[in-house]
Amino acid sequence: MGVMVQPSLRSEIERNLRLKGFTISRLSELTGINSGTLSTILNGNPPRPMTVYQLDQLAIAFGHEPGWLYELYPEECVTEDKFSRPRVIPYLTRCAEIGRQDCINETVSKLLENPKNIKILFSVAEQLFENGRLKESMPFYQFVVDNEKDSYSHHFIMAQYRLFRAVLGSNSEENWKAVIRFEPYRKRLLEHYQLDALLHLANTCFSLHQWRDVEKYADELREMAVILYEDELRKKKTQKTFDPINTERHLVVYYGQGYLLKAAALEKQGLYEQAKRYVEGYADLSWFELLDEVGHYEVQKFQLWAKANMYTLEILLGNVEVLPEYLDFLKxxxxxxxxxxxxxxxxxxxxxxxxxxxxxxxxxxxxxxxxxxxxxxxxxxxxxxxxxxxxxxxxxxxxxxxxxxxxxxxxxxxxxxxxxxxxxxxxxxxxxxxxxxxxxxxxxxxxxxxxxxxxxxxxxxxxxxxxx
Incomplete structure (x- = not known):
């Protein structure tokens, strides 16, 4: 009885080539892959490694579903017992996109045999995240959190942050757990990420009625916004050209929200007069430099919110004479x-x-x-x-x-x-x-x-x- 030979990636491609009766030239036409490249992939000595994109093009040419031969592709990703980042990252990203969890599990298991490969998993997560594949990115961030021993490393902190943001939803219990898990790491983030993290921490705690925590994060948010604002002004004065800080929102938003959330938390604790002082802190932010069109629009919104919240505080203090004016404002x-x-x-x-x-x-x-x-x-x-x-x-x-x-x-x-x-x-x-x-x-x-x-x-x- 003969020994059964396990199929390889190339043997399967060559078998399909014979079944279809394609020449290398014809296959090149169908896939858009240069015929010389195809020849070295299939017949080179040693054969040229193929990309997962090229494998996908071959699948289309042979009439197979996406993910064809993915279980055999990892052999393309390893050279001298080392994983090739340019091949394994697109491969795992593509596996996540089409749901090849079996391939992910096997490849990740091998990657984790070497702790240095945790950075590869983080890169996969970031690639998926940037492609708008939030759900698919989460397991890879979790791999990083579960296996990275250095809790100060950039990829560990960012993985914690991405997981925190992904969990937030309408479930109060899950939101509170997410806050508790992420809270110890917030100050280890790069400064521009800290702004967004603190804003989300404060807003989440606000929805959970954790008013003292809202105050804490709002205070930190204002402090960080001032530091970065002053740094931006300094760069503007000393450098002819500079890249502005990369944040999700305009810098004035973080500064204003630091005051707004502090005022709101004080209001919820019945400290109405104290809250008024913080409302005044965001009522007129037209002095804020570095305002572009978006910034001016945000300043107008804060002005509107300040007016509404001053009415709120007067009403809560029992000053019902402002009600008609307030109702007209609401209309x-x-x-x-x-x-x-x-x-x-x-x-x-x-x-x-x-x-x-x-x-x-x-x-x-x-x-x-x-x-x-x-x-x-x-x-x-x-x-x-x-x-x-x-x-x-x-x-x-x-x-x-x-x-x-x-x-x-x-x-x-x-x-x-x-x-x-x-x-x-x-x-x-x-x-x-x-x-x-x-x-x-x-x-x-x-x-x-x-x-x-x-x-x-x-x-x-x-x-x-x-x-x-």
């Missing part, structure tokens, strides 16, 4: 309606004035709140619904209050926030006697969905879901 600035209504409801509940007319006037805009899918506005919609429920109960409108409570309950589940979930459940139970049979059934169905979802049960483990 001309629809994006401010949701956060404004939260403030107005909160103040009405605290100071005891009625806002039924205001809710009616904005009824069409309120219907649109259900369309929001981003974490910040989902959280805002929850706070509005829950605050409105309390307002309705305070004013004896129990059935409407229960409807709002049920909407808030559903949003708390979307956010995966146990504290908000419990607030809604205890509020419903407090007014259960006023609920209609239909409302009780809807409440029962919502809790049944939570009970039947193992992940939700784990998240809400502190609450007894046995009683409906």
């Amino acid at each position: 001309h600035n629809p994006p401010e309606i949701l956060p404004a209504l939260i403030t107005i409801i909160e103040s009405a509940n605290k100071h005891g004035f009625t806002v039924d007319r205001i809710i009616d006037d904005f009824s069409e805009e309120i219907k649109l709140f259900t369309h929001y899918r981003d974490p910040l506005n989902i959280d805002r919609n929850f706070r509005f619904r829950y605050g409105l429920a309390i307002y309705r109960f305070n004013n004896g409108q129990h059935l409407i209050g229960i409807d709002e409570t049920l909407q808030a309950l559903t949003l708390s589940i979307v956010k995966n926030n146990e504290k908000d979930f419990l607030h809604c459940v205890t509020t419903f139970e407090a007014y259960r006697n006023y609920a209609t049979d239909e409302q009780k059934q809807e409440y029962h169905q919502i809790l049944e969905e939570v009970r039947n979802d193992e992940k939700r049960i784990a998240a809400f483990s502190g609450f007894d879901l046995g009683t409906v």
Whole structure:
């Protein structure tokens, strides 16, 4: 019985060449690969290594699906027991793009036998990230985090940062875990990445109501923005030509957001007069140098937000005489309606004035709140619904209050926030006697969905879901 010969990349290509009856010249025409190059790839001594792009062109010429012979391609990537970066990086990138996880697993396993190859995996992740393949890049960043021993290396820190950004979504529990995992590494990032990282940390903590953390990151954001701003000014004065700092947003955004988020965190803690001082910090940023068209536009936005937030603080302090002016402002600035209504409801509940007319006037805009899918506005919609429920109960409108409570309950589940979930459940139970049979059934169905979802049960483990 003869020994079975394992197929190689070239033997399979040559077999397909014979089956199709192609000459090298014909194959060159079909693939766009130079005939001399093809000849040295197939017949050279030693044969010329081929690129994964060339293999893909051969697959098309022979009528095969993408990924043809990928399991045999790693032999092209190794020379004298060393991996060739120019070949293995495009190969793994392509494997990720077409879902050849089997090839990824085998190649990564071999790469990790040498710790120096972790940089190759990082390069693959970055290539996928830059190509807009965020989901496909994440496992490669995770390989870096799991296997790199030097927690100060650039690729380790960047992998942590990319994973942090990728995880952020509508799930409060996962967002908080992401903050905890990434937080120790934030100051090890290159400075221009620190700006974006601090902004995302602050915004994430804001959506989680971690006000002291928002303050901390906002303070760090302002400090870093000032350092980089002064450095940019210095370069402008001393260098004839210089490359501006490479950040996702204009530099003025980070400076202004440092003040805005600090003010917002103080406001949420009831420190309204202190918050006013920080609102003044971003109310007029026209002095900021290095402003291009985008920068001037951002300055105008901060001016608008400062005006809205000063109204907010006055309303929260109980100064209802500014309400007519505030409402007129909102009619001309629809994006401010949701956060404004939260403030107005909160103040009405605290100071005891009625806002039924205001809710009616904005009824069409309120219907649109259900369309929001981003974490910040989902959280805002929850706070509005829950605050409105309390307002309705305070004013004896129990059935409407229960409807709002049920909407808030559903949003708390979307956010995966146990504290908000419990607030809604205890509020419903407090007014259960006023609920209609239909409302009780809807409440029962919502809790049944939570009970039947193992992940939700784990998240809400502190609450007894046995009683409906």
